[in-house]
Amino acid sequence: MTTVILGGAGRTGSRILDRLTAAAHPVRPASRRSGFDWDDPSTWRGALRGATAAYVCFTPDLALPGVPETMGTLGRLAATEGVERLVLLSGRGEEGARASETALRGGSVPRTVLRCSWFQQNFSEHFLTGPVRRGRLRLPAPDVPEAFVDLDDVVDAAVVALTRAVPEDATYELSGPELLTFAQAAALISGVSGRTVTFEAVDVPSFVRDLAVDGVPAEEAEPLAHLFMDILDGRNASLADGIERLLGRPASPFRTYARRAAASGAWS
Ligand SMILES: NC(=O)c1ccc[n+]([C@@H]2O[C@H](COP(=O)([O-])OP(=O)(O)OC[C@H]3O[C@@H](n4cnc5c(N)ncnc54)[C@H](OP(=O)(O)O)[C@@H]3O)[C@@H](O)[C@H]2O)c1
Structure with a gap:
């Protein structure tokens, strides 16, 4: 039941790592400092190996050219590696990011998208x-x-999506x-x-x-x-209700x- 945090050294990733570690949930970070590189697909399989869930934080941005192809490859690889759920950090109102969100579903692994303000x-x-x-x-x-939106609310929402009993293929707007x-x-x-x-x-x-x-x-x-x-x-x-729906409390x-x-x- 290991969760891998892609982008695990960053602002959201490091907080998720701390939360899951504190809850005694098996978790490991992946970023360039641990040998995972978005620019080198040969490093992706090793990062996903043995994981049942993955938090996907792509930098600099999902809307950039070429990123949908990256997300498509990752989604298919996640399926072959036995990953059972993906949680993707995305941006609200970013039309360019929608193709990346869709492409991640390419391997049919349920994926929860968190579109953040x-x-x-x-x-x-x-x-x-x-x-x-x-x-x-x-x-x-x-x-x-x-x-x-408070980053700590985003992180709490990601932890719920990563650990809830049944993976959900859904999109939430967080504000x-x-x-x-x-x-x-x-x-x-x-x-x-x-x-x-x-x-x-x-x-x-x-x-x-x-x-x-x-x-x-x-x-x-x-x-x-x-x-x-x-x-x-x-x-x-406009205000969005993703925090309340995922956390059962106000943002x-x-x-x-x-x-x-x-x-x-x-x-x-
Ligand atoms: N800021 C906002 O208001 C906002 C709002 C909505 C959505 N977002 C989205 O949030 C995401 C950024 O999240 P964040 O702030 O948590 O990230 P972050 O703090 O920028 O950190 C991302 C981590 O990714 C790793 N990284 C960078 N380049 C990499 C590469 N080529 N391969 C592998 N790992 C790499 C870095 O660690 P290493 O140095 O070890 O590689 C870094 O610690 C972006 O997708 C952005 O669009 C941001």
Whole structure:
């Protein structure tokens, strides 16, 4: 009953690993540091061997060209290796990711898709940490409402999907419990962190220059910018019920996350 975590060293994967380990559930991480590489299919069989369940966290993004083929190959290999369920991390409103979601089903292994809103933790554990610390949240998008979801809720939902008695072939949309624009999120962070943070819409080159300050290379920043220009057009300005349906409790609000992040020194 071993679960393999593809992307096990990342933000969601490492948390899932901790949760399953704490519950004495056999689990192992797989990423480049353990010899599994999305760019080298010859490493995939070894990563899946002996696993009955797999969490699939593809980076950088399911919507990129060529990823549906990658997911199709993985889904078929999972079937031949005896994997009984797959849980795929995906993005809400990402039309380009739908082909990857479908392709993963190619081997007929039941797969649960978790389509997530923007993670709250993008502001403290990812590419928005530096901009928040500098007090200038600059994005290549208008100030649209987003239903930021707590990464810990996403992880709890993934653990349910990975361990429930019967695997489910289903798709869930996961969001937080409220809609906030980026300016409102910045104001909430200002309120709990004691530093003034403002939002500003900028063009792609400015966004790429900002990320370069934090060490993100242009080849990573540019696709991110274009993805944001796509999905941050208001299409995700609605609440979803996936957290409640999977966890039987409400999703955690942005303010709770922001207080926790401030107390942990994320923006100090
Ligand atoms: N951020 C958001 O708001 C948001 C919202 C919805 C969906 N998503 C989706 O969430 C996913 C990212 O999840 P995350 O934040 O948990 O991931 P993450 O923190 O970026 O980590 C992913 C892990 O994958 C491993 N990795 C990177 N390249 C690899 C490769 N070529 N082969 C094998 N492993 C590789 C890395 O470990 P090694 O260095 O050891 O390889 C890394 O630790 C993306 O698919 C994104 O589209 C994100």
